Structure formats: C-alpha cells, structure tokens
Amino acid sequence: MSITSAYIHIPFCRRRCFYCDFPITVLGNNAGGKYSPWQREYVDFLCQEILTINNIKSVPLETVFFGGGTPSLLAVEGLEKILVTLENHFSFAQNIEISMEIDPATFSLEQLRAYQTLGVNRISLGVQSFDDYLLQECGRSHSTKDTYQSVEYIHQVGIDNWSLDLISGLPHQTITHWEDSLLRAIDLKPKHLSCYDLVIESGTVFGKKYQAGDKPLPQDYTTAQMYRLGSTILQENGYNHYEICNYAQKDYHCKHNLVYWRNQPYYGFGMGAASYTQKQRFSRPRTRKEYFEFVNQLVINGGKIDCEATTATEELLDTFMLGLRLKEGVNLPLIEKKFGTDTVSQIIKTLQASIEQKLVIFSNDKKNLKLSDPEGFLYSNSVLTELFMEFE
Numbered sequence: 450m451s452i453t454s455a456y457i458h459i460p461f462c463r464r465r466c467f468y469c470d471f472p473i474t475v476l477g478n479n480a481g482g483k484y485s486p487w488q489r490e491y492v493d494f495l496c497q498e499i500l501t502i503n504n505i506k507s508v509p510l511e512t513v514f515f516g517g518g519t520p521s522l523l524a525v526e527g528l529e530k531i532l533v534t535l536e537n538h539f540s541f542a543q544n545i546e547i548s549m550e551i552d553p554a555t556f557s558l559e560q561l562r563a564y565q566t567l568g569v570n571r572i573s574l575g576v577q578s579f580d581d582y583l584l585q586e587c588g589r590s591h592s593t594k595d596t597y598q599s600v601e602y603i604h605q606v607g608i609d610n611w612s613l614d615l616i617s618g619l620p621h622q623t624i625t626h627w628e629d630s631l632l633r634a635i636d637l638k639p640k641h642l643s644c645y646d647l648v649i650e651s652g653t654v655f656g657k658k659y660q661a662g663d664k665p666l667p668q669d670y671t672t673a674q675m676y677r678l679g680s681t682i683l684q685e686n687g688y689n690h691y692e693i694c695n696y697a698q699k700d701y702h703c704k705h706n707l708v709y710w711r712n713q714p715y716y717g718f719g720m721g722a723a724s725y726t727q728k729q730r731f732s733r734p735r736t737r738k739e740y741f742e743f744v745n746q747l748v749i750n751g752g753k754i755d756c757e758a759t760t761a762t763e764e765l766l767d768t769f770m771l772g773l774r775l776k777e778g779v780n781l782p783l784i785e786k787k788f789g790t791d792t793v794s795q796i797i798k799t800l801q802a803s804i805e806q807k808l809v810i811f812s813n814d815k816k817n818l819k820l821s822d823p824e825g826f827l828y829s830n831s832v833l834t835e836l837f838m839e840f841e
C-alpha cells in the first residue's frame with residue numbers, strides 16, 4: 450500500500466505539563482518562535498532523516514501532521530525548511546491536509562499567518578480546560594484568556610478547519626467543570642473536538658503525586674459520567690462521534706489520524722516519532738542526543754532501519770485495537786479476505802459475551818463489527834483484552 454501520510458515531531462515546549470510524558474525538549478517560559486541554534490540543529494537533523502527515505506516509487510503526500518511538543522514554538526523559517534524538504538522529496542497532493550498542533554499563548558497573529566501561507570490548513574488548539582485553576586493545577590502555561598485570544602487569531606487568519614482539545618478526569622475537576630468546558634468549547638464553534646481522559650503516567654509529576662482514583666482525582670464513576678456527558682452534548686450539537694475521543698462536524702474529521710486508526714502505513718520523522726512502513730513499526734529515540742545519533746547512523750546505513758516486521762497475529766490485533774476506536778468499526782469481509790473465514794468466526798465467538806451485553810454490535814448489514822456509543826467505547830479495554838487473550 451502506498452504511503453501518503455507523514456507525522457513530524459516538533460519537541461519544543463516551554464515547560465513540562467504535570468501529566469505529560471511525551472518526548473520533548475524544555476526551552477523555558479520565555480521561548481517563542483525564534484529560530485535559535487537549538488531549533489536550527491533539530492530541524493537540520495529532521496530534514497536529513499526525511500532525505501534518507503527512498504522516494505523512487507513514492508506517491509504524493511496527502512496528509513502531514515506537525516505534532517509535539519508545541520509546534521507553534523517552531524520558528525517560521527524552521528517550518529518552511531521542513532515543508533520544502535518534504536515537498537521536494539515526496540511532492541504534495543493538490544488537496545493535502547497539513548495539520549499543526551498549537552498551544553494558546555505560544556504564537557502571534559503574524560506567526561499564524563506565516564504558517565498558513567506556508568500551507569498549514571488545519572489547526573489543533575490545545576485548550577484542555579476553560580478553568581484557570583484546573584489549568585494551573587496541571588502545570589499548563591496558558592490561561593483561558595489566552596485561549597480566547599488564540600481563537601480570535603484563528604478567525605482573523607481565516608483558518609476554517611480547526612480543532613480544540615479538552616481533557617477530562619483532571620485533579621479537582623467536577624462534572625460541572627467538565628460540562629462548562631464542553632459548552633464553552635461548543636460556543637467557539639470549532640469544526641472538530643478531541644476529548645481525552647487523563648492518564649496518569651509514571652515518571653510524570655502527577656505519576657509521583659497521585660495514584661489513579663485517589664483524591665483530588667475524580668473517581669472512575671465520575672470520569673465515566675464525564676465521557677457519557679461529552680458524547681451526548683457534542684452529538685446533540687451536531688458533532689459526529691467518529692472516533693472514541695474525537696468528534697467532528699460533517700467532512701471535518703482528521704484525515705491524518707484516520708490513517709492510523711485504519712491501520713494504514715505512514716512515515717514518522719523526529720525525536721520519539723513512530724512510523725509504520727513496509728509492515729514495520731518503529732519508534733525513534735526519545736532524547737535529542739540519541740535521536741541525532743540515530744540520524745547519523747541512518748545516513749551511514751543508507752536509510753535502512755533494523756527492525757522486525759509485524760506478524761500476521763500482530764497485524765490482526767492492531768487492526769482491531771485501532772479499528773474499534775472508530776464509529777465505523779472493523780470491516781469483517783476485509784478481515785476475512787486477509788486472515789480467513791475461521792479467524793472471523795473465532796473473533797465473533799471470543800466477543801460473544803460483549804455482543805450479548807451490547808458493548809459490541811454489528812452494523813452496515815452485519816459487515817462491520819463496532820463498539821456501541823458510549824458504553825462500548827467506555828469498556829473498550831475489556832473488549833480488547835478478550836481478543837488479546839484469545840489470539841496472543
């Protein structure tokens with residue numbers, strides 16, 4: 450299958466939020482979009498990595514996603530260099546989607562305009578909450594006022610395709626806080642919304658401070674209620690719940706992320722970035738120094754990465770783990786074609802209890818198997834555990 454998507458990791462952040470374990474480089478509270486030697490060096494290595502890909506049979510890229518980190522801390526010159534390198538090396542489809550994650554208070558109007566001029570046509574704004582106390586308790590470096598200012602900038606430059614991220618299950622967060630954030634988000638009329646449930650990762654400030662379920666974290670019962678509330682309110686307001694954590698108005702789903710969930714291949718470039726090419730999943734080193742060493746070695750090896758291809762069982766489980774995140778679910782005739790009729794029967798038998806509980810349902814004339822909304826989505830982990838125990 451041709452590869453038409455690329456993820457680019459921009460690791461710069463002002464400081465580390467208390468829940469975050471992403472591969473980032475902390476630049477300090479005053480960092481802005483300045484093309485410092487630190488940024489320049491990273492961009493140079495990243496572009497070298499892009500150039501190691503054998504592009505002889507490549508088709509134009511249809512989606513590029515700048516994630517982070519905080520890509521809006523990247524200087525315009527840096528973004529330009531990466532986009533020019535990508536376009537010269539792979540070429541871009543005419544209707545390419547170029548997404549960029551941005552955080553409130555990290556960019557100016559001029560910077561956003563320059564990103565747009567360079568081709569960025571989809572924005573994902575990391576709002577997380579509309580409550581200043583909750584933001585502060587998470588170590589975020591922005592306020593609600595900054596969020597409104599950012600949305601104003603997005604409107605001023607005329608980027609219509611934009612998304613807003615929220616997090617539920619934050620310390621001290623109540624159902625009322627959550628409902629207020631949802632309603633204030635809807636009021637801003639983003640075309641797309643992502644609602645994530647906080648995960649406490651070991652090694653983070655929260656990981657050291659809290660155990661899952663401990664006060665001031667909301668109880669599981671409350672976070673489940675938050676999930677149900679999000680699903681109800683957003684769908685009532687015209688957002689299609691097309692993925693477990695994602696909602697979009699008609700035709701505004703994220704094309705790039707759909708590639709992941711449909712288990713299709715994609716390139717990944719930069720520190721900590723994951724890729725899925727030639728049936729090989731590979732994650733790059735998560736620190737700056739190790740990533741630079743990796744790129745140097747990659748250049749010497751002529752772009753060859755040493756890692757094992759996914760097995761048929763892994764591919765099957767990945768297809769379910771990712772596909773069941775989607776409202777459309779997993780297409781059984783495709784599974785049958787790839788893995789055989791017996792495999793489909795075995796899957797249905799394994800999931801029989803979840804089917805009886807209506808956590809898993811058939812749709813599309815019994816051609817698709819999917820999770821129900823919201824209960825199936827809420828219990829997706831237990832459904833997946835059944836499959837993993839059967840097939841692994």
Ligand code: SF4
Pocket residue numbers: 461462463464465466469470471473517518519552
């Ligand atoms: S801004 Fe995003 S990537 Fe950076 S530390 Fe905070 S959560 Fe992590």
